[in-house]
Amino acid sequence: MSIMGTRVVRVEDPVFLTRGATYTDDLTDERLTGALHLTLVRSPIAHATITSIDVSAAREAPGVVAVLTGEDIDLPAPLLFPGANKAMVRPWLATERVRFVGEPVAAVLTEGRYQGPDAAELVEVDYEPLPAVVDVHASATDEVLLFPDAGTNTAAVYNKEDPDPDFFADCEVVVTRDIVNQRVAAASLETRAASAVWGDDGRCTLFCSNQNAQGARDEVAGWLGVDASQIHVVLPDVGGGFGAKIGADPEFGLVAWLARHTGRPVRWSESRSENMTGMVQGRDQRQTITIGGSRDGRVKAYRLDVVADAGAYPRLGVFLPVFTRMMAPGTYDIEKVDSRARVVVTNTTSTAAYRGAGRPEATAAIERAMDLFAAEIGMDPAEVRKINVVPPEKFPFTTKGGAEYDSGEYAKAIDLALEASDYAGLRAEQKARRERGDAKLLGIGVSSYVEITGGGAFAENASIEVHPDGSALIWTGTSPHGQGHATAWAMLASDQLGIPVEKITVRHGDTDQVPEGGGTMGSRSLQTGGVAVHKASLELIDLAKQRAADILEASVEDLEVDTANAAIVVRGAPGSPTVTFAQLAEREELKVKTVWDGKKPTFPFGSHVAVVEVDTETGKVTVERIWAVDDAGPVLNPLLCEGQRHGGIAQGIAQALLEEVVYDPDGQPLTATFADYGFPSAAELPSFDLVPMETPTPINPLGFKGIGEAGTIGSTPAVQSAVIDALAHLGIRHIDMPTTPLRVWEAIQNAVKEDG
Amino acid sequence: MTGVKVEITVNGRSTTDEVEPRLLLAHYLRENVGLKATNIGCDTTSCGACTVLLDGESVKSCTVLAVQADQLAVTTMEGLAGESGDSLDHPVTAAFRQEHGLQCGFCTPGMVMAVAGLIAENPDLDERAVREGLEGNLCRCTGYHNIVRAALVAAGKDPDAAQAAEAESDAARTAPGFSAGSSEGAGA
Ligand code: FES
Numbered sequence: 033m034s035i036m037g038t039r040v041v042r043v044e045d046p047v048f049l050t051r052g053a054t055y056t057d058d059l060t061d062e063r064l065t066g067a068l069h070l071t072l073v074r075s076p077i078a079h080a081t082i083t084s085i086d087v088s089a090a091r092e093a094p095g096v097v098a099v100l101t102g103e104d105i106d107l108p109a110p111l112l113f114p115g116a117n118k119a120m121v122r123p124w125l126a127t128e129r130v131r132f133v134g135e136p137v138a139a140v141l142t143e144g145r146y147q148g149p150d151a152a153e154l155v156e157v158d159y160e161p162l163p164a165v166v167d168v169h170a171s172a173t174d175e176v177l178l179f180p181d182a183g184t185n186t187a188a189v190y191n192k193e194d195p196d197p198d199f200f201a202d203c204e205v206v207v208t209r210d211i212v213n214q215r216v217a218a219a220s221l222e223t224r225a226a227s228a229v230w231g232d233d234g235r236c237t238l239f240c241s242n243q244n245a246q247g248a249r250d251e252v253a254g255w256l257g258v259d260a261s262q263i264h265v266v267l268p269d270v271g272g273g274f275g276a277k278i279g280a281d282p283e284f285g286l287v288a289w290l291a292r293h294t295g296r297p298v299r300w301s302e303s304r305s306e307n308m309t310g311m312v313q314g315r316d317q318r319q320t321i322t323i324g325g326s327r328d329g330r331v332k333a334y335r336l337d338v339v340a341d342a343g344a345y346p347r348l349g350v351f352l353p354v355f356t357r358m359m360a361p362g363t364y365d366i367e368k369v370d371s372r373a374r375v376v377v378t379n380t381t382s383t384a385a386y387r388g389a390g391r392p393e394a395t396a397a398i399e400r401a402m403d404l405f406a407a408e409i410g411m412d413p414a415e416v417r418k419i420n421v422v423p424p425e426k427f428p429f430t431t432k433g434g435a436e437y438d439s440g441e442y443a444k445a446i447d448l449a450l451e452a453s454d455y456a457g458l459r460a461e462q463k464a465r466r467e468r469g470d471a472k473l474l475g476i477g478v479s480s481y482v483e484i485t486g487g488g489a490f491a492e493n494a495s496i497e498v499h500p501d502g503s504a505l506i507w508t509g510t511s512p513h514g515q516g517h518a519t520a521w522a523m524l525a526s527d528q529l530g531i532p533v534e535k536i537t538v539r540h541g542d543t544d545q546v547p548e549g550g551g552t553m554g555s556r557s558l559q560t561g562g563v564a565v566h567k568a569s570l571e572l573i574d575l576a577k578q579r580a581a582d583i584l585e586a587s588v589e590d591l592e593v594d595t596a597n598a599a600i601v602v603r604g605a606p607g608s609p610t611v612t613f614a615q616l617a618e619r620e621e622l623k624v625k626t627v628w629d630g631k632k633p634t635f636p637f638g639s640h641v642a643v644v645e646v647d648t649e650t651g652k653v654t655v656e657r658i659w660a661v662d663d664a665g666p667v668l669n670p671l672l673c674e675g676q677r678h679g680g681i682a683q684g685i686a687q688a689l690l691e692e693v694v695y696d697p698d699g700q701p702l703t704a705t706f707a708d709y710g711f712p713s714a715a716e717l718p719s720f721d722l723v724p725m726e727t728p729t730p731i732n733p734l735g736f737k738g739i740g741e742a743g744t745i746g747s748t749p750a751v752q753s754a755v756i757d758a759l760a761h762l763g764i765r766h767i768d769m770p771t772t773p774l775r776v777w778e779a780i781q782n783a784v785k786e787d788g
Numbered sequence: 789m790t791g792v793k794v795e796i797t798v799n800g801r802s803t804t805d806e807v808e809p810r811l812l813l814a815h816y817l818r819e820n821v822g823l824k825a826t827n828i829g830c831d832t833t834s835c836g837a838c839t840v841l842l843d844g845e846s847v848k849s850c851t852v853l854a855v856q857a858d859q860l861a862v863t864t865m866e867g868l869a870g871e872s873g874d875s876l877d878h879p880v881t882a883a884f885r886q887e888h889g890l891q892c893g894f895c896t897p898g899m900v901m902a903v904a905g906l907i908a909e910n911p912d913l914d915e916r917a918v919r920e921g922l923e924g925n926l927c928r929c930t931g932y933h934n935i936v937r938a939a940l941v942a943a944g945k946d947p948d949a950a951q952a953a954e955a956e957s958d959a960a961r962t963a964p965g966f967s968a969g970s971s972e973g974a975g976a
Pocket residue numbers: 827828829830831832833834835836837838839848849850851
């Protein structure tokens with residue numbers, strides 16, 4: 033029986049559940065012996081001119097080896113997003129101006145860990161406050177410039193054409209609305225950390241918490257002005273990333289530079305409070321949605337206008353509206369789609385990828401638009417969706433957003449979700465509660481979504497070597513941080529070679545061992561790196577057959593793999609001589625390296641039904657159930673796949689209900705600790721009902737699409753919609769996320785007032 | 789620096805050191821004893837990544853000073869792994885593996901100890917009791933679904949039946965809006 037599709041428990045777990053994983057801050061690598069501890073002095077003000085920095089008292093503090101300011105650093109300030117305005121560089125340590133709360137202004141190096149914060153408190157910085165720019169619309173006016181040399185606060189504009197005033201001319205019904213896709217924090221449980229040491233050979237070993245060793249190596253090398261071969265990046269275990277650990281952080285470059293400057297290893301690990309302003313944040317788009325169509329439920333035209341917040345220093349967030357625009361039409365076959373986006377800088381933490389990265393914003397927008405349209409024409413929201421989805425016979429389907437959807441059964445996914453949830457029964461219960469005048473009302477939300485996975489780097493490499501003892505090693509350019517690639521990649525190889533999963537080791541995240549690789553992001557890993565492992569296994573079999581042909585005195589065409597014994601045998605000749613992979617490896621190195629290039633992304637899709645209970649007396653929302661259909665093609669390991677869906681659904685619910693990174697008008701973060709940020713615990717979430725559905729992609733031989741972000745993308749609009757749906761009979765059409773008790777309660781009060 | 793001598797039994801072994809009075813138990817375990825499973829995920833007693841058992845009760849070791857643990861016994865996740873240090877025979881760690889109750893693993897050592905503490909307190913758990921009992925332990929990866937299952941399995945319950953019962957129950961949920969900042973389960 034094939035191992036594919038079975039619930040293999042993780043090979044990662046025995047260590048993780050006994051001595052624990054080894055994260056960057058856990059390293060006891062002897063090269064780091066005697067390391068200095070880096071503490072960063074960070075700006076408490078969002079926008080200010082620095083008038084003086086006095087480090088003299090800090091230099092005298094116990095254990096202090098050095099205190100440095102930007103003046104001491106002889107590296108050009110990096111542009112963190114290559115396409116951004118060249119004036120929008122981020123200083124290593126600010127010297128003239130600070131642009132967000134949390135921006136580093138001085139670096140303190142101490143012998144002991146506890147001495148750093150003590151000394152950092154003695155650094156005296158004088159600031160002359162400047163007006164803070166927090167609101168994106170205010171930023172777009174350029175009244176206050178963050179980078180006077182840039183002459184503008186706009187970091188990017190996508191689609192400069194003026195909107196066509198007749199775009200909705202032939203629509204019977206047109207609805208428009210301003211909505212907010214709020215800023216959220218990735219909040220990986222491991223914060224950022226890096227350690228660096230330079231060897232006698234002039235190379236730097238940089239240990240860091242990241243989603244792509246090779247990318248981090250190239251960035252850090254570029255910043256330091258050295259050849260990439262001089263930087264050896266090693267990723268220890270990584271405690272979650274969710275997109276926020278894509279790309280090197282400037283702090284990594286600083287750690288490497290400080291290690292070179294002092295001639296000693298340097299360690300850095302940030303506190304949670306630093307992380308909540310220092311690590312990139314996600315989402316943050318103000319959107320205007322306009323949807324038009326006819327009263328029979330057919331949508332004809334859709335427009336999405338986006339103003340996105342890049343934060344103070346442009347990073348990946350500048351690019352993400354490209355994904356939002358591409359995925360704007362969602363699962364729907366809409367005649368006319370129009371979108372534009374502007375990205376501006378503000379005095380806040382930089383934005384970048386967060387689980388879904390640009391696509392959840394697109395889905396939330398179109399799904400809200402569908403709900404508004406359905407409400408306007410008085411049609412069931414599930415029905416409106418089914419009328420408008422791309423029908424199966426139209427695939428591959430090129431959308432008005434410019435994407436080529438590979439495969440999909442969108443209406444079927446909606447039907448499965450409706451059926452699993454007993455949608456009609458839920459509507460009946462909702463009605464009964466309203467009629468009884470219950471204080472606790474039921475809300476039902478339906479989402480239909482499609483997303484793009486493996487949208488960045490389509491190619492990935494894999495190597496496999498079989499050893500004489502029958503074990504095997506796989507090297508991959510992907511970079512798991514919880515996803516379970518050690519198990520999944522071993523299953524893919526085991527399926528072809530017959531070598532048991534327990535005898536296969538997977539190596540990743542070390543640029544000396546795997547010099548090339550695209551890392552793990554954008555749900556790319558299985559369909560790129562996983563398929564590469566499959567391809568490498570087949571190539572290894574070809575190589576083994578060529579070598580076995582001589583030994584077995586048979587032609588290559590007559591040979592096949594006996595997976596029960598991990599051996600090459602002659603087809604249809606039981607009892608004849610065989611040779612195992614291990615025996616072949618004994619004679620000569622048995623190793624292949626290959627690259628799989630799918631050349632295209634894939635488009636997983638699905639549908640969620642969420643049921644919430646809204647307490648009309650308090651505004652409190654409770655998610656009762658969520659049924660999720662998430663179709664990412666065939667499932668390699670249901671245990672891992674379900675885990676990805678669970679985590680994604682939870683993060684999606686959290687955005688809909690609880691989480692928001694908030695800045696006050698002065699740019700002060702009000703959610704800078706876990707005590708203030710709405711990170712959900714087990715008590716706020718239900719168990720999740722997962723409904724299976726598997727539609728393969730033609731893009732790769734195994735039919736795999738990505739599953740990492742699907743849950744997040746589907747659940748947010750379903751839950752938000754459910755909250756609003758509970759109150760629809762009061763005339764409420766929209767409540768911005770997060771739908772906190774206060775917002776819900778206010779919406780109810782306003783509706784009741786208008787009514788009375 | 790003037791140190792204070794502490795003697796703390798960690799996973800059955802006696803440890804001793806001169807420590808700064810402000811040294812956190814979490815740092816004592818990680819740096820002085822060298823047991824790195826216990827993690828630190830926040831600075832506001834919110835995440836529970838640092839949860840250990842102190843004389844059998846779960847506490848957040850980032851909120852306990854090493855000097856407060858003087859003469860007491862601490863159990864960390866390493867302490868569940870037997871003499872060999874690699875045994876998965878403990879019902880809680882075994883259940884976490886079987887139910888895929890961990891992904892990146894960062895919350896895991898604290899979560900495992902919180903579950904061990906919860907079961908020690910009351911083994912007769914249902915889904916709601918597990919969810920409320922783990923309110924002080926945050927996980928970003930799993931959505932808690934499989935952690936809850938692992939806890940139920942470790943307590944000898946049938947997770948499928950327990951989840952089905954919870955899904956059917958129409959009982960109003962009593963959990964507050966969100967739990968961040970809760971210091972429930974913390975010592976000191
Ligand atoms: S480290 Fe977060 S509660 Fe202790």
